[in-house]
């Protein structure tokens with residue numbers, strides 16, 4: 418009745434922004450991501466431990482997040498399940514645009530599945546994680562992962578395993594505070610108000626096909642170009658929503674500039690930015706030291722996290 422799972426966040430190189438079905442939390446666009454390694458969320462689920470569900474996040478009771486967690490437990494273990502005690506622990510800032518909900522819900526479904534003895538397969542668990550947090554579906558898989566928005570349900574495919582392409586991701590933290598607009602709310606606002614939203618949807622398949630080919634050919638330059646373009650398009654949709662959704666700060670821009678200069682200087686590196694002000698610099702191993710040094714020296718960067726490509730969510734011994 419108890420199990421512990423670990424999952425890593427993932428960073429999209431072709432982004433998910435927009436929902437086709439809000440009630441079922443189905444994405445309006447397909448996406449492509451890289452699963453990280455060093456950052457992780459560890460989640461323990463213990464069924465039958467009390468009268469009602471309880472959630473602790475990094476050692477503190479977290480009642481605000483309990484509803485979402487309870488609904489996810491219902492979806493995995495059934496509505497007739499016993500109450501659960503859920504303990505979550507992450508080794509990086511949560512709710513700050515570092516995809517902590519992806520690692521959290523990916524670990525949650527794996528732990529809840531084992532603790533309840535349901536034995537869903539990986540794709541079924543990915544779909545259940547995705548219903549709680551769209552990007553969490555991708556963290557069930559390691560390496561480079563494509564999420565196909567599909568017709569009825571999402572589909573997932575691993576394009577390259579963790580060891581197949583040894584990319585590095587240097588995360589420049591510019592502000593550890595919780596983001597001002599939750600991504601789910603932001604997506605709904607963008608769909609209803611941004612004049613660019615429909616072209617964002619229309620162009621996504623082209624970006625995906627370019628990125629997919631680049632991964633297949635291990636063509637970093639091609640991947641870098643389409644990843645930056647896709648990221649800037651997503652942020653253009655955010656900026657042109659009403660009221661605007663601006664996650665960047667001046668350090669975010671300074672980091673983007675630092676990455677551009679590195680690339681102009683011959684380094685294999687590109688930036689991507691999610692629903693927060695942190696900049697993720699994706700690079701080949703030969704450039705990781707230069708990238709880390711340049712970002713560490715960029716004004717406004719408060720911390721750097723360096724990761725490689727990680728595995729999918731899995732059970733761990735406690």
Ligand code: PMV
Nearest residue numbers: 429432433550551552691692
């Ligand atoms: O999974 P959510 O609902 O937190 O949405 C994540 C959206 C982005 O991180 C901005 C983009 C992405 O594809 O991960």
